[in-house]
Amino acid sequence: MSDIALEVSHLTKNFRLHSEKTNSIKQLIAARGRNRFAEFTALDDVSFTVHEGEVFGVIGQNGSGKSTLLKCMAGILQPNSGWVKVHKRMSALLELGAGFHPELSGRDNIFLNAAILGMGRREIAARFDEIVEFSGLESFIDAPVKTYSSGMYVRLAFAVAINVDPRLLIVDEILAVGDVTFQQRCLEKFVEFRNDGRTIVLVTHDLGSVKNMCDRAIWLTHGKITGEGDPSDLVEAYTEMMLGNRNRDVDGRVRRGSGELQISSVELFVGDNPEPVKRFRTSDSIRLRLNYQATKPVPKPIFGFEIQSLGGATVTAPCTRDVGLIPEMVSGEGHIDIEMDSVGLLPGTYDIHTTVTDFNRQHEYDNVHLALRFDVMSGKPYETGALVTMRPQWTIS
Amino acid sequence: MAHRNLLYLLSLKELRTRYKKSVLGWAWSLLNPLSQMLIFTVIFKYVFKQNPLPGDPSGLRNFPLYFLAGLLPYNFFAITVGVSMGAVQGGASLIKKVQFPHEHLVFSVVIAQFVTLMIELAILTAALLLAGSMVLPWLPVMLAVMCMLALFTTGVALVLAAANVFYHDVNYLWSIVSQLLFYATPIIYFPQAISLRPLVLLANYGPTGSFITAAHNIMYDHRVPSAGRLLELVVLGFGMFFIGVWVFNRLSPKFAEEM
Numbered sequence: 001m002s003d004i005a006l007e008v009s010h011l012t013k014n015f016r017l018h019s020e021k022t023n024s025i026k027q028l029i030a031a032r033g034r035n036r037f038a039e040f041t042a043l044d045d046v047s048f049t050v051h052e053g054e055v056f057g058v059i060g061q062n063g064s065g066k067s068t069l070l071k072c073m074a075g076i077l078q079p080n081s082g083w084v085k086v087h088k089r090m091s092a093l094l095e096l097g098a099g100f101h102p103e104l105s106g107r108d109n110i111f112l113n114a115a116i117l118g119m120g121r122r123e124i125a126a127r128f129d130e131i132v133e134f135s136g137l138e139s140f141i142d143a144p145v146k147t148y149s150s151g152m153y154v155r156l157a158f159a160v161a162i163n164v165d166p167r168l169l170i171v172d173e174i175l176a177v178g179d180v181t182f183q184q185r186c187l188e189k190f191v192e193f194r195n196d197g198r199t200i201v202l203v204t205h206d207l208g209s210v211k212n213m214c215d216r217a218i219w220l221t222h223g224k225i226t227g228e229g230d231p232s233d234l235v236e237a238y239t240e241m242m243l244g245n246r247n248r249d250v251d252g253r254v255r256r257g258s259g260e261l262q263i264s265s266v267e268l269f270v271g272d273n274p275e276p277v278k279r280f281r282t283s284d285s286i287r288l289r290l291n292y293q294a295t296k297p298v299p300k301p302i303f304g305f306e307i308q309s310l311g312g313a314t315v316t317a318p319c320t321r322d323v324g325l326i327p328e329m330v331s332g333e334g335h336i337d338i339e340m341d342s343v344g345l346l347p348g349t350y351d352i353h354t355t356v357t358d359f360n361r362q363h364e365y366d367n368v369h370l371a372l373r374f375d376v377m378s379g380k381p382y383e384t385g386a387l388v389t390m391r392p393q394w395t396i397s
Numbered sequence: 398m399a400h401r402n403l404l405y406l407l408s409l410k411e412l413r414t415r416y417k418k419s420v421l422g423w424a425w426s427l428l429n430p431l432s433q434m435l436i437f438t439v440i441f442k443y444v445f446k447q448n449p450l451p452g453d454p455s456g457l458r459n460f461p462l463y464f465l466a467g468l469l470p471y472n473f474f475a476i477t478v479g480v481s482m483g484a485v486q487g488g489a490s491l492i493k494k495v496q497f498p499h500e501h502l503v504f505s506v507v508i509a510q511f512v513t514l515m516i517e518l519a520i521l522t523a524a525l526l527l528a529g530s531m532v533l534p535w536l537p538v539m540l541a542v543m544c545m546l547a548l549f550t551t552g553v554a555l556v557l558a559a560a561n562v563f564y565h566d567v568n569y570l571w572s573i574v575s576q577l578l579f580y581a582t583p584i585i586y587f588p589q590a591i592s593l594r595p596l597v598l599l600a601n602y603g604p605t606g607s608f609i610t611a612a613h614n615i616m617y618d619h620r621v622p623s624a625g626r627l628l629e630l631v632v633l634g635f636g637m638f639f640i641g642v643w644v645f646n647r648l649s650p651k652f653a654e655e656m
């Protein structure tokens with residue numbers, strides 16, 4: 001068994017609820033006598049061990065205590081009970097970057113930040129160029145960091161944090177704000193770290209990278225560990241749980257258009273199942289049904305829909321005119337079925353928007369934003385990184 | 398000391414960013430006491446029609462110089478404490494994101510303000526020499542007294558800056574208290590010339606009064622303060638410093654959560 005890099009034992013952290021915080025003497029006096037601290041348990045008896053050379057993931061929904069856990073590890077928050085033991089030189093990069101001084105330039109902040117992380121002046125000077133290079137912010141390095149975008153901010157923070165040569169790196173949600181180039185660099189750096197036998201503790205909502213990168217993971221729910229072990233199983237269980245909740249959501253719709261002809265609902269069917277569903281797996285064959293309603297006869301309408309990822313990328317946007325399907329006249333009620341064989345969408349959440357226009361696509365009869373939201377769960381093939389699969393057949397020779 | 402480099406960089410930052418975006422820059426730190434000197438000299442001389450008492454044994458009779466000898470150390474004290482509270486509050490983004498010795502936020506302010514004080518005192522020395530008063534042999538004593546003042550100031554700043562994280566009232570309270578202290582300290586008057594008993598006691602033996610009286614002894618009267626006085630300053634300096642460190646260390650682990 002390899003060395004232990006980090007131990008967390010029976011860690012419990014309570015916060016006073018914000019409304020109960022007393023930041024003025026008057027409140028303090030007013031609060032005397034009655035039960036002063038309504039407490040909220042952000043971490044509840046959390047224990048685990050991270051071994052040297054592991055990439056350790058922490059997943060859980062918003063507010064489940066991930067950042068709080070990392071802050072306790074980094075020594076920024078004091079636990080109410082339990083303890084954390086860090087056995088290696090640690091560098092922690094918390095939500096939206098390390099602490100920077102907004103008025104100071106990027107250059108000064110590199111020095112300040114590295115000094116905070118315990119580096120001497122000569123050591124920093126020696127690594128300065130490397131840090132700047134990694135951040136890719138050469139031309140902004142003398143501007144105050146308050147003028148940086150959040151992505152630039154994180155780049156700089158990450159560049160500093162990994163260049164102090166930590167044996168244990170703790171990162172919270174940095175992949176979320178960086179652009180693709182930077183995310184790629186981070187991932188490369190993580191791999192390099194792992195190959196060096198260093199340890200990484202990673203909090204992220206990017207479940208794909210948890211599956212790919214991590215050797216082990218824990219899943220937090222309301223401050224408690226609900227699962228620990230193999231990242232793939234854990235991510236699977238976690239997504240099922242999260243998406244299970246979704247069906248109960250009432251989705252708010254935004255509708256535009258003149259309204260003579262409207263899409264009243266959109267249904268999604270998988271395979272031969274006659275029941276409409278809201279999720280399927282990669283490579284399932286699906287059928288979309290657009291139910292329409294016309295208050296008066298409408299000549300030559302064009303029906304269309306658009307599938308968009310949560311990130312806003314349009315995956316596909318076909319319409320009936322593309323295939324020359326143009327009914328002379330539509331009236332009353334009816335539906336349009338769209339069959340799609342073995343859909344190559346990769347796991348994630350997608351939205352369907354629908355449109356009904358006149359033949360020239362100028363006049364809009366109806367436009368429903370968010371007509372249906374559905375989830376794709378992992379199926380075959382499994383792929384990460386984008387939205388659709390081309391079903392690649394790999395050979396290496 | 399761990400994080401020595403951090404302390405150096407923070408102090409440098411404190412000095413460098415202070416007068417950023419101002420045309421006159423550092424001149425402001427001199428213009429401020431000079432304008433105060435002008436105002437109070439006019440009030441002293443023409444409104445209240447007072448005459449400055451002579452320095453004993455220097456024989457110096459000069460209100461502006463007497464005023465500056467007291468004002469500069471007092472300003473150091475009052476400004477450092479005020480700025481320290483802001484520095485800890487303003488360091489929230491650091492405190493919430495990284496682990497480091499929070500007291501360095503206060504220490505760096507003290508260091509930067511002390512540098513300013515030294516420059517100001519050097520200018521005062523030049524003015525004294527121009528006025529024909531040979532102050533040079535007394536400067537080492539002055540430096541020692543200022544070091545005690547710095548320790549005392551650090552202690553007060555640590556306590557108040559820590560308390561201010563939890564109760565912002567401290568900040569507002571301080572702006573009132575520092576004003577009251579200004580008048581309870583012999584800066585714009587000669588304690589020998591007043592008869593209000595409590596004020597005389599406060600001026601002579603109150604903490605700030607003690608430091609300022611010692612500064613007058615050295616810079617205006619040109620004599621070493623009495624042994625009792627010096628002992629008092631050492632006790633005040635070290636005592637307050639250790640109280641400050643103790644209080645700050647007890648409170649600082651809770652900063653991140655409070656901010």
Ligand SMILES: Nc1ncnc2c1ncn2[C@@H]1O[C@H](COP(=O)(O)OP(=O)(O)OP(=O)(O)O)[C@@H](O)[C@H]1O
Pocket residue numbers: 015016017018042060061062063064065066067068069653654655
């Ligand atoms: N300083 C604080 N004072 C009071 N409550 C806090 C404080 N910091 C965090 N909390 C609470 O603790 C809970 C856990 O927060 P935490 O930031 O750890 O969640 P998270 O798992 O990181 O969520 P996310 O995925 O959104 O980043 C939240 O309910 C939050 O409101």
Ligand SMILES: [Mg+2]
Pocket residue numbers: 066067068095172173
């Ligand atoms: Mg978080």
